[in-house]
Amino acid sequence: MSATARPSDPATWREQTASLGMWVFLATEVMFFGALFLSYLYLRTHDGEGVAAASTHTHEWLGTINTAILLTSSFTMALAVRGAQLADRVPVRRLLWATAALGVAFLAVKGIEYGMEWREQLVPGLRFGIEDHASTAALFFFLYFVATGVHALHLAIGVLAVLWMSWRLRRPPFPDWRADEIDVLGLYWHFVDAVWIFLYPLFYLVNLHR
């Protein structure tokens, strides 16, 4: 890093500063979810059989559909970021809308899934009926609801941010600092997607081959 932190190009400076801020924030998010993953690791090493048995109660089809939805939303987000770099306002808006819509679709599917889990008595502490490996199943679903719930909260915040960004773009011009903001938003969105990519196999795909 040179002695002058500010290069002659303020646009580059701004972009890199915003980006650094978001990366540092994402590091905090990694540590936040990390504590959850550690707890999961504890449970899985403590009673792997029980975790596998509990995992059979998850709704793999819904989880898989959600994975496809979220990955696609990352695709539309990446296209939006690229469009923003090219200052292509109208396609960027459409892509942001698509991203938000896919995010909302994910949350809707998640809501349906939670409803099914409620009816099937899979909510520990409130409505829980699993008898096979009951204790571990209770802990598994405790972690499932906390992990997917916290993830859904992050996704909801992301959806709102994407919608707000799109709203701000409703009129020209498209100032170049918007591209920085969308880039940084993209980083956040991809992070939320990446968390799901870890959650999905850990909760839905345990010993699925059996």
Added chain:
Amino acid sequence: MSAPALPRSYLEEGYTLRSWITTRDHKRIAILYALAITAFFFLGGAAAAIIRLELVTPPGDLVSADTYNKLFTIHGVVMVWFFLIPSIPATLGNFLLPLMIGAREVAFPRLNILSWYIYVLGGLFTVTAVIAGGVDTGWTFYTPFSTLFSNTHVVWAVMGVFIVGFSSILTGINFIVTVHRMRAPGMTWFRMPLFVWANYATSLIMVLATPVLAMTLVLLSVERLLHVGIFDPALGGDPLLFQHLFWFYSHPAVYIMVLPAMGVASEIITCFARKPIFGYRFMCYAILGIAGFGFLVWGHHMFVSGQSMYAGMVFSMLSFMVAVPSAIKVFNWTATLYKGSIVFTAPMLYALGFVGLFTIGGMTGLYLASIALDVHLTDTYFVIAHFHYIMVGGSVMAYLGGIHYWWPKITGRLYNEAWGRMGAIVIFVGFNLTFFPQYILGYLGMPRRYHEYPPEFQVLNVLSSAGASVLAVGYLLPLLYLGWSLFRGPRAAPNPWNARGLEWKTASPPPKDNFVETPEVDPVPYAYDPEEKTA
């Protein structure tokens, strides 16, 4: 031809409450934090006062056991999260960091004021918990008591801590990006003041450790509310998992509390010994080393918890190793003093007190890091004395030293130096009288968190409580004479201490944008000369 008019100071940019509460000026935000943390300091101090009053006599005759549990809990919660952790970074750090690197602002001013709002919100949650009847789990919230058995307002308090953690995280993000991206031309990393290095390393810890606590508190709260969770042994969960997660944050947290204090000490000692810091680069590496190693030692809080004996040995060894960079710093401060032209101003008294008391506290940490000794000393007053020597004898003294040192810069006024020195001495005496007997009490076996004790411990407890009353006077004194100086103190020049550092190259108090023009960076930091006078 007249000289161009000087810009207004940041204090004159708006006199309304609204101009303060909606400010984006890092200097005003620093003051908002200072006021808030001072209020919490006296809240935590009031709890301590009642504790020390109870402990004057062996029987538990002033308050019930339950009330006593609530008192030490709120003392810890408030002092750790609402006073010590924000203290130097959010007040002195916020004010000085941009000035010291020649910047006009922090990287994200709106995040900065948001962090203060979040702090206040977290504080409200915690105060609500206190008013609603308090919490009795200890500031450590150990499971299964906190999740399954306590009948107090655990979730309110825990949510307050959860919320205030985000204040820390935002401050940390801001400082990291500011230091990386907003240094003035010529301000290379190895020309930065050690105060900046210290706050930078502290920020790294804040952003990496605090989220772990956040998630742990979420897990605790959900478990408490649903009566099922990963810390419940009846379900195959592990209460020790809570301790690992909690201390994985809380040990680095103590370095959040001490590193900025070390930064302050380096600034003050160089100025009032009129010497460059000895071993500047080693001081930088030591700061980073403390931050890094601090993440590896959490298990030393759990030697008797039932964790693996082999893990214990590794944590013990690492805890010895983390003392090395701290010791390097103490040696370097000492070497800085050697052959300096020492002036015993109030800030210098605080800084010297910091070095001595931090050293004592740090060395007793080594006793606790020795597993065999810890088996005897853990959960006794020895531990309490150890961490109070570092947190209070160390961090609080450094904080007060920094407040005095930079008071002219922040307020544009000079405080009365005689009162300043007196305050520092009263605090030093009161502090040692309060906490030294506690080392002995702990060694003799008096447990912590007990509201009653066997009669043979009374003399030492009375000494400690007497010390606490002296300490209370010591803490009230600065409120009085510093407050007085705001109205009647002489106006301060830009550099009343003849100090080095960019913050002294602008007016006291500074204008809103810190510098009239971008300052010229000194090629060497701490370019002091012992032949020269302090103003």
